[in-house]
Amino acid sequence: MSEKRKRIAIVGGNFAGLTAAVNLSRRHAVTVIDPSKHFEWLPNIHEILSSVKTPQGLRLDRTVIVKQAGHRFLQDRVTVMQPAQCRLARAAGREVRFDACIVAVGALWNTHRIPGADRHAMPFRSVADALAIKHRMHTLLQQGKPLRIVIAGGGISGIEALGEILRGHRDDASLTVELVEAGSQLLPGLPASLDADLRHLCEPYAVKFHTSTTIASVSPKGVRLADGTRLRSELTLWTAGLEPPALLCESGLAPTPQVWADVHQTLQSRHFDNTFVVGDAAQLPQAVGKQAYNAIKMGTLAAANIACLLGGRPLKPFMPAPKPLLIAFGDLQTYLVAGQTVLASKVLAGAKEGVYQVFMSQMAPNGVFKSLPAATGRLWKSWHKLALPQLLSLADFRNQPDRKAIRLL
Numbered sequence: 001m002s003e004k005r006k007r008i009a010i011v012g013g014n015f016a017g018l019t020a021a022v023n024l025s026r027r028h029a030v031t032v033i034d035p036s037k038h039f040e041w042l043p044n045i046h047e048i049l050s051s052v053k054t055p056q057g058l059r060l061d062r063t064v065i066v067k068q069a070g071h072r073f074l075q076d077r078v079t080v081m082q083p084a085q086c087r088l089a090r091a092a093g094r095e096v097r098f099d100a101c102i103v104a105v106g107a108l109w110n111t112h113r114i115p116g117a118d119r120h121a122m123p124f125r126s127v128a129d130a131l132a133i134k135h136r137m138h139t140l141l142q143q144g145k146p147l148r149i150v151i152a153g154g155g156i157s158g159i160e161a162l163g164e165i166l167r168g169h170r171d172d173a174s175l176t177v178e179l180v181e182a183g184s185q186l187l188p189g190l191p192a193s194l195d196a197d198l199r200h201l202c203e204p205y206a207v208k209f210h211t212s213t214t215i216a217s218v219s220p221k222g223v224r225l226a227d228g229t230r231l232r233s234e235l236t237l238w239t240a241g242l243e244p245p246a247l248l249c250e251s252g253l254a255p256t257p258q259v260w261a262d263v264h265q266t267l268q269s270r271h272f273d274n275t276f277v278v279g280d281a282a283q284l285p286q287a288v289g290k291q292a293y294n295a296i297k298m299g300t301l302a303a304a305n306i307a308c309l310l311g312g313r314p315l316k317p318f319m320p321a322p323k324p325l326l327i328a329f330g331d332l333q334t335y336l337v338a339g340q341t342v343l344a345s346k347v348l349a350g351a352k353e354g355v356y357q358v359f360m361s362q363m364a365p366n367g368v369f370k371s372l373p374a375a376t377g378r379l380w381k382s383w384h385k386l387a388l389p390q391l392l393s394l395a396d397f398r399n400q401p402d403r404k405a406i407r408l409l
Helices: 015-023 042-048 062-068 127-142 156-169 192-202 246-250 292-311 348-363 372-392 394-398
Strands: 007-011 029-034 038-040 059-061 072-075 078-082 087-090 095-097 100-103 121-123 148-152 176-181 207-211 215-219 222-225 230-232 235-238 275-277 325-329 333-338 341-344 406-408
Touching (some): 015 100, 042 127, 059 062, 100 292, 127 156
Antiparallel strands (some): 087 095, 325 333
16 A cells, blocks of 8 residues: 655745745645745846836746646635644635745835835835836826936846846936945945946936835835935835744744744744744854745745754755846846955946746746756847847947956956
C-alpha cells in the first residue's frame, strides 16, 4: 500500500512562494493560494510609467505555472491561519488542511499613518498601481493641467520611478517633480556618491529633492512637510516603506502587530515547527535585504527544508550572500552597486534587463518563453530597445566629468 501524500500549503505566490512550489516534489500534495491569478515581476514595474514595459510583459499565469509543476492553485485569500491546528481558512469559506506550510505573504505599502496618505497618495507596489499612475499622468496632460508630482521616498523604488517619469515626460514643459526622503541622502544606506550623481543628472530638469525631512500630511492639492513647507501636487506617488500583513500576527507567526515573522536560520518559524516563512515576511536573526534574489533563494531553501522536515532529516541554514544591486534611472543612467563600489553606465540597462528575461524564461509555462528561440528573441528585443541606444550615446557619456567613487564602464 502506497504511503499517503503529505499536504503542503503555500500561502502567497510571488517570488518566494512560486519558487518553492516549482521546487517541491510531485510526491507531495501541494496547494498554492494567492488572491491574484498573475505572478508579477515587481522589480521592473517602474518601466510601465514610460511604456518601456507592458503589463503582459511583467505577468505570468500562476495557474499554469503551478499546474505544470504538478500542483494545485487556488485563487483566493487566506483569512485565518492556524499552524498549531494544521489548517487555514479561505475567503471562499473553505479550509485547507496541511502537514507543513510555507508562508510567503510579502509586504504591504506603509503610509506610516500619515493623515491623508491612504486616501490621496497613490501606492507603487504592483502592475495595477503603476498603470494607475501612468493613467493619472496621461489624464493630467490631456486636460492641460500641470504635471506636478511629489514622490514620497528616495529609496530604490522612488528613484527608479523618478527615472521613468523623466524618460517619458522630461520634454513636457509643465512637469515638476519634488522627491521627499526622510534620510540625509537619496538611496539611504548606499554610497553617498549615488546621491551626488543623481542630483547632477537631474540638474537640467524641474526636479527638487527634500532630504532629512518627512511628510506630515497629504491632501488632494499636495503634501505638507514636517517643517510646514507645502508642496503642490496633482499626483503624490508613495514609495516610503513597507509593513507586515496583519495575518502574521493574527496567526501567531509574529509576536506583535507591525513586526515581521521571526524565523530560525533555517526559515522555520520560531513558534511552529511545521511552518516556514520566506520572502519579505521573514525576519531572520541577521538583516537580509528585501530583494527578489533573496526571496527566490529563500523559496528554494524552504522547499528543500520541507522535504527534510517530512523526511526526518536535519534542516539546512539560509546563507545570504551579498549580491550587487542594479538600479535603473530611466534612460539617464544605470548603477551597479557592490558594497562601497559603484559602477555607472547606461549599458548596464542591458544587464538588468537580462536578469528579468532569464527569470521569466525559467518560470514561464512551456510554449511561452521556454524555447531558446523565444527567449533569445525577447532578450534581443530588450537589448535593442534599452541598451543599444545607450551604447550609441557612450561618447557623450564619457565626456562627463567623473564624480566621486563613480567608475565608468
